[in-house]
Amino acid sequence: MAIHLRTPALLMAVSAALLAQPTVAPTGEPVGRARGEDWNGYNVTNSFELGARYHTVNGNEAAYRSDVNFGNGLRLLGSTLSLNSKEGRGGLFDEILLNTQGLGNDPYQFSSLRIQHNRWYRYDMNWRVNDFVNPGLNFLPSAHTQNTRRMWQDHDVTLLPAFPFQFLAGYSRNSQEGVGLYTQNLFDQHRGDEFPLFANINRRQREFRLGTQVQYRKLKLILLRGWQRYEEDSPLSLAAGAGLNAADNTTLTSFRLTSPYSGDTPFWRANLFGEAGRWLAVNARFSYAGTRRDFASEEAAIGTSRLGAATNRQFFAGGTGTRPVTNANFTISLFPADAVTITNHTAFHQIQMDGNATLTQVQNGFTGANILNFRHLGIRSMVNTTDALLRPAKWLGLRAGYQFSTRRIRSVEAETVGTFSDRLDYEQTNRVHAGLLGVRLQPVKPLTFNFDLEMGRADRPFLTLSERNYNAFGARAQYKQGSLLLSAAVRTNYNTNSVSLFSHSSHSRNYALDASWTPRRWFAFDAGYGKQHLDTLTGIAYFASGQFLDTQNSLYVSNVHSGHAMARFSVAGRVDLSFGYSRVQDTGDGRAALALSTNRAFPDVQVLPLAFDSPQARVSIRLHQQIRLNFGYQYYRYAEDFSALRDYRAHTGFTSVLWSF
């Protein structure tokens, strides 16, 4: 029996390890025979990979930490633990399932845990950490950086999961903490200076949920009540005395900014499902969340103005923002015949953002007028979609759809300065008609073709870049025979958004070819190539050296070629070797050097040609039926064609021991 189970399990693990462009660790190699130990009525499986990573970086280390960020040291690269009751009637639990990755030292760590008793409860937990460095943009001045840790956790409990009446409870937490550098323009908004400021970033959101689920015959109702609490207090303080504008004499000797921002979002959510016979299914969903957040801001800056005069400025702001969101949708599915499905979906969404703010500024002891602001932005959308799916034969599938959507946008901008008041009200409605056609063909069992085309027309796009007259075409061919998988895909998205004195067009074309093959237990291969082309041409207007220029275009061209290949060999069932290579290269429009136009502030064609590649190799040696020793190496190279400021080369590696049963 063990032999029968081992082969497919091994093949599955091999194909799983190959299809992605993974990081070199954790290993993911199988160990030994079919696993599991029986203990006290439970079957226990365990896998535990402990190892150390190491790395060296040449070039821009901040960029490496932004893109890759693996460091040195010991960590639990990956682990799994499962306990299953053999009869499905355990005492305190029937199943425990624990998965972890990178615990202890990796920049990307997660763990998930499920504990359940088939009859009484189910508990799910997800926990994640992401250490992230944001080195700022590679265009000067580039002072916005962050070195923060984000942490997410979700806990969900279901009581009585096997019964028609269930209780639900949950808790989530999302936090971001760390340090950052920001900039702020001080004393003179246009001619002044921008100063780098130190930020102590501290944001967190907690959510509590309580609910119930009731099923009666073919009806099921889910009700959920929840509360969110958001808190942010990321004080800014002076990081340096000199500003970023070398041509300006403004100095800053003291600065402090405190802006606590917090609020609650109580919400209701309801879902109703129903069926009638074998020809109808309905789903109705409603949610309402009413957010209110309060803020206060106090800023104090002391320095000298650009003319050398002593200057100080204080600024106070306080107010409240509200954001009620109502969302409802209704879906009805009809099955008039076995081969026909018709679905109609209606969605309503309304969001209203209101804000009141009082702003006061004191400059050089002179108190300016209180400024009272009221802002409203309301968006209400209605969407109705009908889809029909017809399968007249096993080898043929046809689909068609039509959607109408209407969106009303209202805004109010009101301001009171002293005794003077001003108010602007705007309202507009945008409508979109879109249609979809699709065909699926399967002339022989291993070969499938899929084609789809969506066309849409918008009467009043909101932005210059929005979709107006657009079409999206996709085609895919897939051949799957045994362990051989070949696929090819193409997708195009074209949009033209032009009015009398303005034009915008975008064309994107994606092509992909992939192959995956596992001909033998000891050999597997996976490779792919993709090309993503994008060109956008947009009319722009701006000021340069006091001159207003409004007849120019912004042209962006990107041609991204990506490829990956990976091969895995198993030698004598004891040593696994894998080699992989991944490369992404943007060739721009093919030019070799950045050419600035003589009369424009930017190049005629915006491009950012660069290459990012990463070869890797791994050796995994089975020392024992339950133990493996692993070594891996992965190289990262980032190289821009026009500038070396952000370039880096990194050597990373790991050594680990994998123990499993």
Place this chain on the structure above:
Amino acid sequence: MLLLCLRLPLQAAQPPLTPNSTGYVGSNACKTCHADVWSNFYKNPHYKSIALGAESPEKTGCESCHGPAKAHVEARGGKTTIPRAFSLMPAGQALNTCLACHEKSISRAQIRRSSHTQADVACNSCHSIHKPAVAKSLLAKQQTNLCYGCHNSARSQFAMPHKHRVNEGAVQCIDCHNPHGSPAAAWRSGLRPRMVETTMDGEQPCLRCHTDKRGPFVFEHAAIRVEGCETCHAPHGSMNPRMLRRPAVFTLCLECHNGASGFGLSRDGIPLQTSSHNVNDPRYRNCVTCHVRIHGSNSDPRFLR
């Protein structure tokens, strides 16, 4: 009411593994030949139907999915004698079989209109009931690899230098997408995206993690609220820093802020920069140096603080 609800499953505490007159033979008959499947089936979530013994024969064990096995047993095996053999089923039939039990969940509420269903990607395209590589959700492969199998271009995007950390394991496709289909997006007006998992409030999924960008702010950047984060960012990955859609910030901003009539809140054009800006000076090419609160501000309508 609670007692009434509890009463029903508690009454039948023994698995109905015995034959009856409707063609159901019980799972005990199956394990005689299919010992390889049965030996690990207790780890499968579907085993609950046997362990709890609360359901009728047509909803219990092997026959709940594969149908009554009497004919199969009498024929001494053979795929064609299995009433519901998934490897022989058209995609639509496989979907209907699974949805007989699994339709009434929030995450699968839109499955009938999802792009996967429309392209005949049925449940068993991604889930392996008897040989799952991932025990949770019975996935046939590790989740990211499943998606990459068809979505080739997504693999390329996540290999770019600036991306969400999917290959590294920090983010999963299902954090932002629902492979079972989603309601109509509130931040876009076309048929796409169909598979982006909205929040329960119908908003874009970015706001679930990036809670600081959600607001409300007194001064909202309307582009974000009306057209979504994708206006400026490529959510899978980008060759440009911060996953921006353009390599230079100021051209990204200027492509909207060009004053072209007919666009923006007022439809008089999205505001131009003022004449004090000199784009020939590099100082003015990174707009967020001064407009630091570009996602929304409580203190300044131009997002300066």
